[in-house]
Amino acid sequence: MWDAVLARFERQAPASVMARLALERAMPAAWIDEVFETHRQRQYPRELLFSTVVELMSLVSLGLRPSLHAAARQMDHLPVSLAALYDKVRRTEPPLLRALVQGSAQRLEPVVSALGTAPCLPGWQVRIIDGNHLPASEKRLAPLRNQRAAALPGHSLVVYDPDPDLDLVTDLAVCEDAYESERTGVLPLLDSARPGQLWMADRHFCTRTILQSLQQGRADFIVRQDARHPRIVHEGPWHDRGRVETGQVLEQDIRLDEGQAPWRRIELRLDRPTESGESVLWLWSNLPATIDARQIADLYRRRWRIEGMFQRLESVLQSEIRSLGHPRAALLGFAVAVLACNLLAVLKRSVEQAHREQFPEGWEASPYHLAVQVRSRYEGMLVALPVEHWPTWADGSASTLAQRLLELARHIKPGQVATSKRGPKVKKTREWVDSAAARAHVSTARVIEASKGKRP
Known part of the structure; x- marks a missing residue:
């Protein structure tokens, strides 16, 4: 039966x-x-x-x-x-949460591999790292009831193996203090870096400590340059490496210390500025010369896949339980x-x-x-x-x-x-609105009743 x-x-x-x-x-x-x-x-x-x-x-x-x-x-x-x-x-x-995510991903990894994968970069396991802050919670706890400001319960740092590789979150570090620096919270995750991995991160993680931790683990990285990046002691000449879909690519060698093996700095001159108005991006990497600079620029575009994963956590699943x-x-x-x-x-x-x-x-x-x-x-x-x-x-x-x-x-x-494909977003300019108008309110029932007497 x-x-x-x-x-x-x-x-x-x-x-x-x-x-x-x-x-x-x-x-x-x-x-x-x-x-x-x-x-x-x-x-x-x-x-x-x-x-x-x-x-x-x-x-x-x-x-x-x-x-x-x-x-x-x-x-x-x-x-x-x-x-x-x-x-x-x-x-x-918190260590228990990390062990759950790590262990569960390890149990699912052989199943995903058996289903079939297409690696982003053959020979490397891609790891994308980023942070996610939980939104303000309800003020049910007694110490929060007299607080007018929003109550933030903390944030987390996630290591993601993107699609079309495994499409799994492989590691997690949580921070109870919402104001704790992500640059500090990420350090325990870097202990798992090992040869054959390629770590990608936004410019927030472009620090000497983070990059050298990945180097010590003999892992490779692609990190966007921050405005206050580590001090460079040597810069080589720029070389033109051709074009990619989004712009022109140049490359130079850089060193943070004398005697250090050179790293690569990739400059991407965008054909169209970003939403924040930036027309040039710089990427740091220690990938070998066998990986072309244009390929590095294209690989970094996959970093945005972790944003899609965070969006699924919020919209598809209940990851932010405000109660x-x-x-x-x-x-x-x-x-x-x-x-x-x-x-x-x-x-x-x-x-x-x-x-x-x-x-x-x-x-x-x-x-x-x-x-x-x-x-x-x-x-x-x-x-x-x-x-x-x-x-x-x-x-x-x-x-x-x-x-x-x-x-x-x-x-x-x-x-x-099947996913629903949509066209490009139409950019709309936001007009200035007086604060009194923004806070105004109306009765829906009265608006509907008043509209019945109006002809189109």
Whole structure:
């Protein structure tokens, strides 16, 4: 009977079945509790397991519950009170969040590789690093109720392996203090830099400490030059390297210290200025000479893919839970949303590969529409088919799970999950508005009633 029920959901709700299989692979409850036991500092498990906390927060991140309170109220057998649950959440330690993201990405990486990847730069693993600040939370905490200013619960630094490589967040560092410098918070992430990796970052991270840390890890980098960049002791002559799609490329050698191996500075003279009015960009890199300067300029354009990932976290998933005002609770919500984003990336890659022959070029699956399909039938699927009756696909090899995901993805209609292409944005000039007019308000009902007597 259970096989027949599963077969029905595989045909009618394949995205939900795929999400369940990927979830079992990325975040099994037993593994989460092992990570907690390994990386906990002052916390300890008693009645409430950390895997239960992650499960509840996952329901909120996926949009299946509006808040942690609602998720806990709907749970059949919550072993502790709501007050104890919130106390557990607000004591979640930052190293534990990093271990969850790192470990989950490592568990999903073989599956994505089995589905097929096309590296941005053959021979290198690309890592894009950037920061994300959580927005102001509700002022539910007693110390915040007398504060008029916005309450910022913290920020995070993310290491992202972009599409078309893995399309996974591979590392995460969280900062409870919203005013802590990103240049300081990024340093623990650089310990994972190793040969064969290419790290890309914005000009905010163009500091001597960061660049030399990557150099010491024998990793390569492409970083945009900041206005207050490290002092250069030697500059070589400029050489014209030709054109790219966006402008003219020049190159020179630079050194920060005497006797240091030279780095490369790439100058990109843009045909069209950026939105901020900049017409020239400078990039620093230590890539070998076998990588052309024009290729470096094109590679840096992929740094913007991390902005798209952050946008998916905000619009597709509930990564910014404003009801969680305590920094550690809010950062836990963001970390679980990152885990959910990685799951959607696996589903997206599976659907695209399953329909690659039908749409060889230009077709891309939408994480938003995939998330809609998962939300619509996921809970009903678990009611009809309890977890204990599921097959153990996730316990097999990565290639076996990848093939299973491809089989399920073929049941998804491409037109239902395809991205919607839009034209270029029309730039609109913002006119000055008096503050009194900006704060004015009207009654919608009265405006509608008054419009009925007017002829077009």
